Amino acid sequence: MTHLVVVGASLAGLRAVEAVRRDGFDGEVTLVGAEEHLPYDRPPLSKEYLAAEECPDPRYREEETFAGDLDVALLLGTPASALDTAGRTIAVGDRTLSWDGLVIATGAHARTLPGTEHLEGVHTVRTLDDAVALRAALRGGARRLTVVGAGFIGSEVGAVGRKLGLEVTILEALETPLARAVGERMGRALTHLHRRHGTEVRTGVAVEEVLSSDGRVTGVRLGDGTEVDTDVLVVGIGASPATDWLDGSGLTIDDGVVADETLAAADGVYVAGDVARWPNALFSDVAGGTMRLEHWTSAADQGGRAARHAVDPAAAKPYETVPYFWSDWYDGRVQFVGIAPEGADEQIEVVAGDDAQGGPFTAIYRAGDRIVGALAVDMPAEVMKYRRLIGGRKTWADALELAEQRRVQRAQKQAAKERGEGA
Amino acid sequence: MRINVDWDRCTGMGMCESLAPDVFEVDDDGSLILHTEEISADQEGEVREAVAACPTEALSLDGPIDA
Structure with a gap:
């Protein structure tokens, strides 16, 4: 093993390169990231980052740490575009990198409402750039915030909106928010939290059309014809795993990159974080099949595991975990x-x-x-x-x-x- | 080996307690209770896991580092 390439420079990718260096791996390590930013802390971006008077620096490590202590080559600002598992190469922009071990940790993209991407006042919350833009919008004199999707991200943003004194409406297609994550009864319990804090939650509603004027959002029209006026519209309808670049790679893609219990997706290729779908043996007796988690804890954990397995496949062990997530509301x-x-x-x-x-x-x-x-x-x-x-x-x-x-x-x-x- | 808690970063998430309950415990009000600061050799493995699992990177270890 001489060259480990880690694709995806968020938490899982960071933990991947740190883990092998901590173990004493002395080969070459390259970290490839689509965004220009150094790896940064994502959970605060839908929470305190939006509300804080002064934004803390969300980067996990300084640039010098990668060049120095970690001895990791950074290739940031261009996404990987193709993988050849037989020839053991990836394409990044116009470059081709050869690898002996590969970690895929490309994460997920926020889903958008088609046709609204270029409207001013419409936001998603996934990247640091997203959060910077939304923070400015929420604090720039907006009076009304409408959130599409009562999931965890949408709920957190709604809660921040109330904290900043905005009128907040959350629109949810399901009758009970978060039913899939926590069950119907607990989904209802969590919805009480919003109502207790003066956030209007409308469930079982479909967004028919996003209304705009002069390229700026003005509201949404719902399935029943009613309109909700708004200054800022946040789309929190989930994320799709970033797997487009793997078309034609021969890897199995099914809402994520499908891997075995050791996180292996192919010979020498391991997956970690939001993009990874694997059988979590801890629950195989009660919930068969594979799972894909979009949680901080599993991304951190899988990043380290996947990289260790990639540099030493013979020592790869099944990975099982108790998922954990948290969400800060009000x-x-x-x-x-x-x-x-x-x-x-x-x-x-x-x-x-x-x-x-x-x-x-x-x-x-x-x-x-x-x-x-x-x-x-x-x-x-x-x-x-x-x-x-x-x-x-x-x-x-x-x-x-x-x-x-x-x-x-x-x-x-x-x-x-x-x-x-x-x- | 000694455990350090950055109290400004800790928000009482509790991952540390789930991995090393003899060392860490989250109190009812969400504050972290450190049962011991000195880590014994047999606690080291789980405490290292706890350090890595902290979502706010509030934990660190001082002292001799094993190769």
Whole structure:
């Protein structure tokens, strides 16, 4: 192994090059990125970055770190355009790079509403450039914000809009937002959070047309004919894995690059991050097939694994993980670990708090005899305790026992606090 | 080996607790409790995983680094 090429210079790509260098890999390493920016921290871009008075520098590492400590060649600003797995080359602009090991971590692109891409006032939130533009729009005297899509990104942006004093309307095609991510009942619980903070959420509505005047968005017309006026329109309808450049490569593409349990997509080719679809063995007994995650934690983790496997395929091991994501809404935090099985509603138990008003609460998810997921709203001490149980393939009874222990511990703490304050 | 927490960066996400519960715990109010600052040899593996898994890169290790 003499040359590792990592395609995709976001979190997974960064962790890929760092992991092999930490392990002492002394071959050549090249990091290819479509954007001109050095790898940067994406989660804040739909959250505090939009609201902060002063923007922190979102770059993970200085340029000198790549040239120096990491000894990584950066090739930024041009996307890879083709892969030849037999000849072991990739095309980047007019250059051809030979590789001995390859990591594909090209991420995903924000979906857009066709025909609106060039309208002023219409935004997506995926890249740093997106966030800079949206931040300026939200803080530049806009009064009304409309968000298409009540997913996590749309919800975060809506929450920031309220924080900045805008009138916010979120439009969602489904009857229950986030039903696929957290189940129907918990999707309803999360929707309460918006309503509690004065955000209007309209569900089961279709965006028929985006209205504009002089090249600037003015509103949207819905399926029932009603119109919503707006100054800023954010499109938060998900992301598509960036796989176009792999057409003709021979890799299996099916909503992501399909890999085996070691993240291998072909001989010497490994995948990581939002673009990766692989069988997560931890859930094979309860949710068969493959999964693709768009979460910070799995991108970081898979980046390191994929690169280690790429430089030493003989040592490749199956990769399994308990997914984790968080989302910051208003002044609170939504955290989810594990998976929400299909038709999860009958299998959810609220073990702390009350979901009817949008929290704080903690709920756990069951599949078969196992605990497979946990959701918490504004209860930051809870989900990670369940994450250990999920990763250890523990039973539902174990989870209920932990829930009872936690209930007692919280009550004792509360009582001690009250005694302390009374003294 | 010693663990450092950048308290300005930590937001109590808790990945560290899920990987190394003897060392880290998130309190009910979201603040991080560090049960020990000195890491023993048998804790090192899981603590390194915790450092790598922190979404705000708030954790780091000081001291002798194994090759």
